[in-house]
Amino acid sequence: MTPLLELNSLSCGYDNAVIVERLNFQLQSGEIACLLGPSGCGKTTVLRAIAGFNPVLAGTILQNGQTISTVGSALPPEQRSIGVVFQDYALFPHLSVYDNIAFGLQKHSGAAKRQAVAELLKLVELPDISARYPHELSGGQQQRVALARALAPKPNLLLMDEPFSNLDTDLRRQLALEVRAILKDQGIASIMVTHDQEEAFAISDKLGILAQGELQQWGSPSELYYQPVNPLVAGFVGKGELFDAECLNETSVRTELGTLEFAEPFGAQSGKRLSLFIRPADIRPSHDSGSVMATVEQKEFLGHSVVYHLLLPSGRRIESEIFEPLMFEVGSQVSLHVAAHRPIAFAR
Known part of the structure; x- marks a missing residue:
């Protein structure tokens, strides 16, 4: 194709x-x-x-x-x-909504133009504002009008x-x-x-x-x-941290967060050095005992989640995002576990 x-x-x-x-x-x-x-x-x-x-x-x-x-x-x-919708919408301030949309329909007859504009306004869910001017519209309405104008020439x-x-x-x-x-x-x-x-x-x-x-x-x-x-x-597509890692076998690595086991293989040989990308949502603090302990330095309640700022024994600071009602107090010691099932690893 x-x-x-x-x-x-x-x-x-x-x-x-x-x-x-x-x-x-x-x-x-x-x-x-x-x-x-x-x-x-x-x-x-x-x-x-x-x-x-x-x-x-x-x-x-x-x-x-x-x-x-x-x-x-x-x-x-x-x-x-090719139609274009600009960042500032670029609507003509001296023209009504109808005339802004109709600007790209010069080849249409009067009746066809009116029908096309009406259909476009209905499409963007603004059927009753054709006589208004851009300064009379909210930002969301201006965005919809700019979209309708760009779509007008099909x-x-x-x-x-x-x-x-x-x-x-x-x-x-x-x-x-x-x-x-x-x-x-x-x-x-x-x-x-x-x-x-x-x-x-x-x-x-x-x-x-x-x-x-x-x-x-x-x-x-x-x-x-x-x-x-x-x-x-x-x-860029997801917040996270890079950790130095040594591949122990196809599914496990040794890192600053301890030995991590994954369900899916790395495709790397034992002894291979890797950079492992781990997201905050995959780092799970716990009151249980564990091989790696961290200190809770700060917590941010975001409504749908809580972000914990953690201090590792090495002095490195990392984040953990929890979407459950698990509460850890600032200053407390927590053990860390990594819950990622799919490794994101890069050769070093």
């Missing part, structure tokens, strides 16, 4: 300064992808290159098998069937640049799920950029980690979470 979008060895940036290089990934029709990475890593730069706003410095961008961008040659943005691909960053946490999560449902219902592929891990997990079928000017890994959210290719990816 020919991908809807394909990036081959793409390098892009500004004024011949390379921001991102050697970028390779594919997106199929109807897939929703997310580029996740820290601020300044080049996420928006990639989006602008795909949209045709910025030239590419190396490599190619293909849409449905046809080259739309290469060095020195680019299809104009208006001919790419693009093959929708690009979204931090579309929920101006909203509070609960509304962001709600809108992320709503936008995913709308895109899936319409069969429109999309790429969203964000630095918010939960947002990326909620909306995407495919996830790419962009850092240090390169795409570190591309795959499903579960692949990146459970099978990160390097410590950088592991740390």
